[in-house]
Amino acid sequence: MLHRIVTLVLKELQTLLQDPQSRTILILPVILQLALFPFAATLEVTNNTLAVFNEDNGNESLELIKRFAQAQAFSELHMLYDETEVRDAIDNQQALLVIRFPADFSRQLAAGRGANIQALLDGRRSNSGQIAFGYLQEIIENYSEERDNPANRATPSRLVFRHWFNPNLDYVRHIVPSLVAIITTISTLIVTSLSVAREHEQGTFDQLLVSPLTPNMIMVGKTLPAMLVAISQATIILLAGIFIYHIPFVGSFWLLYASMVFYILALAGFGLLISSICLTQQQSFLGVFSFVMPTILLSGFVAPIENMPVWLQYLDWFNPLTHFIVIVKGVFLKNIGLPLLLHNLWPLMAIAAVTLGAANWLFNRQLD
Numbered sequence: 001m002l003h004r005i006v007t008l009v010l011k012e013l014q015t016l017l018q019d020p021q022s023r024t025i026l027i028l029p030v031i032l033q034l035a036l037f038p039f040a041a042t043l044e045v046t047n048n049t050l051a052v053f054n055e056d057n058g059n060e061s062l063e064l065i066k067r068f069a070q071a072q073a074f075s076e077l078h079m080l081y082d083e084t085e086v087r088d089a090i091d092n093q094q095a096l097l098v099i100r101f102p103a104d105f106s107r108q109l110a111a112g113r114g115a116n117i118q119a120l121l122d123g124r125r126s127n128s129g130q131i132a133f134g135y136l137q138e139i140i141e142n143y144s145e146e147r148d149n150p151a152n153r154a155t156p157s158r159l160v161f162r163h164w165f166n167p168n169l170d171y172v173r174h175i176v177p178s179l180v181a182i183i184t185t186i187s188t189l190i191v192t193s194l195s196v197a198r199e200h201e202q203g204t205f206d207q208l209l210v211s212p213l214t215p216n217m218i219m220v221g222k223t224l225p226a227m228l229v230a231i232s233q234a235t236i237i238l239l240a241g242i243f244i245y246h247i248p249f250v251g252s253f254w255l256l257y258a259s260m261v262f263y264i265l266a267l268a269g270f271g272l273l274i275s276s277i278c279l280t281q282q283q284s285f286l287g288v289f290s291f292v293m294p295t296i297l298l299s300g301f302v303a304p305i306e307n308m309p310v311w312l313q314y315l316d317w318f319n320p321l322t323h324f325i326v327i328v329k330g331v332f333l334k335n336i337g338l339p340l341l342l343h344n345l346w347p348l349m350a351i352a353a354v355t356l357g358a359a360n361w362l363f364n365r366q367l368d
Contacts, residue, residue: 004213008221009228012195016225025190030183030233034240037179038172045073045131051095053080058106060115064143068099073135090122097121097129099136109147165333176241177332178301181263181324183237184230185295188264189288191226192271197284215364219356222275223268230264231257241332251331255338259327262348266320269355276362295321323347 016022050068054061069077078095080086089095100118108115117140121129166173213221238256241247274287296302298312299321305313316322323344330336330344 001217005217005221005224008213008218009224012221012225013228015198016191016229026187026229026233029186030236033179033183034176034237038175038245045096045128045135047075048073048096048128048132049076049078049094050074050132050136051078051080051086051089051098053082053086053098053100055103056101056105060106060109061101064101064117064140067139067143068136071135071139073132086120090120093122093124095122096125096132097136172245173247173333174329176237176245176247177328178325180234180237180241180328180332181299181321182296182301184234184260184264184324185267185321186288186292187233188226188230188267189271189274189292190285191229192222192268193274193278193284193288194281195222195225196272196275197278197281200279201281216360219272219360219363222272223265226268226271227261227264230267231260234260247332249332250335251333252335255341256328256331259324259331259341259345259348262345262352263320263324263327265352266348266355269352269357269359270320272359273355273362276359295319298322299325301325317347318351320348320351 016026050071050073052065052068054065065077068074074096078089080089080098086098086100089098098120100120102116102118105115105117119133119136121133123129238249242249270291271288274291275284278284278287298305298308298316298319301321305316305322308316326344327341330341
């Protein structure tokens with residue numbers, strides 16, 4: 001039995017590696033995402049334009065404008081002089097946000113009264129605008145503390161914070177470990193879902209049925225090549241993160257790879273389900289694309305799961321990528337052990353059992 005499975009696995013690997021298009025699909029996405037994602041997929045806001053409409057021209061507003069100009073989020077400061085320019089700056093995307101000082105701003109501060117500052121954000125770039133606005137709020141708060149607490153007065157208590165596991169808020173440490181999970185997802189689904197459809201298109205599926213291979217052996221033979229390819233790609237990204245991007249790996253390699261095996265089995269179940277339903281490689285590829293996009297969007301990689309509706313959070317429990325991203329980051333950056341890992345590991349085992357069982361049932365039903 002083992003010899004038959006090994007023969008089928010070798011046949012699948014030869015089919016994948018001999019076809020130039022298959023090699024491109026397996027290699028090119030890894031290189032592109034590894035080279036582009038750590039620099040493009042970042043929440044940092046830099047090199048933007050800040051527009052200022054200053055109706056005050058007092059010392060207080062001028063001091064704040066000088067401090068705004070030194071913020072790293074803005075590489076250019078654009079001064080506006082009337083209401084029309086304010087509207088045009090936002091409408092034409094000339095500035096990420098506009099700060100407006102009222103005419104009595106400095107006078108109100110000098111009299112010891114509070115003064116308002118208006119901030120106009122571009123809603124088409126709401127995420128970047130909110131982050132940049134947070135930078136400006138911090139500048140204003142620091143300036144207010146300096147005015148209200150001169151050197152001869154005791155400095156009030158302040159909240160001092162630090163970021164564990166990523167002290168410098170380097171987004172590469174968020175992106176690269178997540179890429180291990182995302183690349184593994186794409187490669188596993190593509191290899192498993194296209195394999196059976198390719199047999200149908202090439203007319204070799206009937207040959208498999210009359211061979212000494214049982215349906216269970218065929219499923220194992222289709223799953224193992226995907227596992228080998230996915231682990232190889234994940235290893236490349238893991239090594240690149242450690243030696244190229246200099247991200248410290250503080251966890252256990254054995255624990256990470258053991259979790260990866262269960263994750264790949266869960267994905268293989270989905271891939272075999274797709275291949276059991278689709279008859280052509282084009283249908284399988286569209287099925288994979290339809291599955292991958294919501295899987296990534298709902299995994300917590302793009303937006304926090306806590307921000308989603310409650311019913312969607314419960315549904316997201318069945319998303320294997322949600323659990324594996326937590327595992328990868330936990331092992332990679334936090335050195336979490338097996339007891340804490342089980343909270344996300346046992347759902348992967350359950351998903352793998354359900355999806356592989358369903359794929360096996362559909363596979364046997366088609367044979368009958």
